[in-house]
Amino acid sequence: MKTCFHFSTKADIENLPQIAGWLEETLAGAGVGEKDQFEIGLAVDEACSNIILYGYADRSGTIDIESCIRDDELTVTIEDAGKPFNPLEVTPPVLDADIDHRKIGGLGVHLIRSVTDDLFYEYRDGKNILTLVKVRGAVGCG
Amino acid sequence: MVFSMEQKGDITVIMLDKRIDSSNAYDLEKEIEKVIQEGKRKILFDFSGTDYISSAGLRVLLSTAKNTKKTGGKVALCSLKPFVKEVFVSAGFNQIFTIYPSCDDGISM
Numbered sequence: 001m002k003t004c005f006h007f008s009t010k011a012d013i014e015n016l017p018q019i020a021g022w023l024e025e026t027l028a029g030a031g032v033g034e035k036d037q038f039e040i041g042l043a044v045d046e047a048c049s050n051i052i053l054y055g056y057a058d059r060s061g062t063i064d065i066e067s068c069i070r071d072d073e074l075t076v077t078i079e080d081a082g083k084p085f086n087p088l089e090v091t092p093p094v095l096d097a098d099i100d101h102r103k104i105g106g107l108g109v110h111l112i113r114s115v116t117d118d119l120f121y122e123y124r125d126g127k128n129i130l131t132l133v134k135v136r137g138a139v140g141c142g
Numbered sequence: 143m144v145f146s147m148e149q150k151g152d153i154t155v156i157m158l159d160k161r162i163d164s165s166n167a168y169d170l171e172k173e174i175e176k177v178i179q180e181g182k183r184k185i186l187f188d189f190s191g192t193d194y195i196s197s198a199g200l201r202v203l204l205s206t207a208k209n210t211k212k213t214g215g216k217v218a219l220c221s222l223k224p225f226v227k228e229v230f231v232s233a234g235f236n237q238i239f240t241i242y243p244s245c246d247d248g249i250s251m
Contacts (some may be wrong), residue, residue: 016165020194038194038225045196050165095234099211104204107233114232131191 001014003030004068011048011056011063015063019048023067023076030069032142036136039115040074046108047087055082055128064089074134087112087130145170150249154182158192162199169201177211178206183209183215190221195229205240220248 005026010016020041024076027037051063062078090109097103112117120132148155154177162170175183185206189195207217220242222230230236244249 013165015229016163017161018162020161024150038228041194042196042229045163049196049198053164076164096237099204099207099238102204102238104197111197111229127243 002068002070004066004136006068007065008062011052011061011082013049013052016045016048017050019049019063019065020045023065026067027069032074033137036074036134040076040132040134043112043115044076045076046112046129049133050087050108051080051082051128052117055080055085062113069120070136072136074136076132078130078132079130080128081126082128085128086123087120088119088121111128145173148201150186153184153229155186155188155248155249157247160191161194162192162202163194163196164198166207167196167198167202170199171205173198174208178209178213178215183208183213184251185210185212185215185217185244186242186251187217187219188221188248189219189223189226190245192226193223195226197233200229200235202235203235203239206228208226216251218248218251220240220245 007073008017008020009019023041023044023138024037048063060081061081066077068075081139087109092107093106116132117135120131122129145159159166187203210217218240219245222241228249240251
């Protein structure tokens with residue numbers, strides 16, 4: 001069985017908690033475990049932050065999010081009409097550098113990768129379409 | 143203010159909000175900069191009330207650690223909830239920061 005929910009909001013940094021609240025409510029309502037909720041929530045927050053801060057840096061616009069819940073898998077598709085940005089092309093950060101040499105760049109995308117099982121990106125009809133896939137943890141633990 | 147603060151001896155304890163993301167990280171960074179400018183050199187971040195942190199929050203902590211290091215100061219973290227700690231571990235930040243299980247332990251930093 002697959003259940004999908006849709007949310008659309010203005011691409012404004014102030015709206016990030018609203019996106020997180022909607023996702024949490026949707027996932028919790030469908031019985032998704034807390035760990036899966038936290039991890040997919042982190043990935044969505046990081047992706048939306050990038051869209052708002054970089055994709056829509058010089059323009060206003062909207063973000064459309066669709067969250068689909070299956071028994072074994074969660075998928076979240078995020079669409080925006082900001083500047084084309086393929087997160088799959090971001091260079092991974094050096095994680096073992098000491099504090100003086102540690103750079104923060106690319107950390108958001110790294111976190112997205114670390115909490116998801118698959119990522120798909122395409123630029124179609126003037127839109128960035130990013131799909132996050134997460135295999136659900138065991139029932140009661142996930 | 144996006145946090146509350148308490149002075150314990152020479153340690154400034156900063157109690158962070160429930161959620162640290164791109165929507166409040168900038169304000170947090172500005173407030174912490176003020177604290178450092180006031181000459182506070184030992185900062186302990188109390189995460190006991192924090193359920194969520196994103197890379198925007200990690201960025202603030204890294205910049206605070208870099209700034210305090212320049213003046214011979216020190217930054218440590220305490221009472222991280224399991225999911226929040228997972229973010230630190232994923233980012234390799236557990237190798238950069240001293241993390242105390244409880245804030246009472248952190249007071250001896």
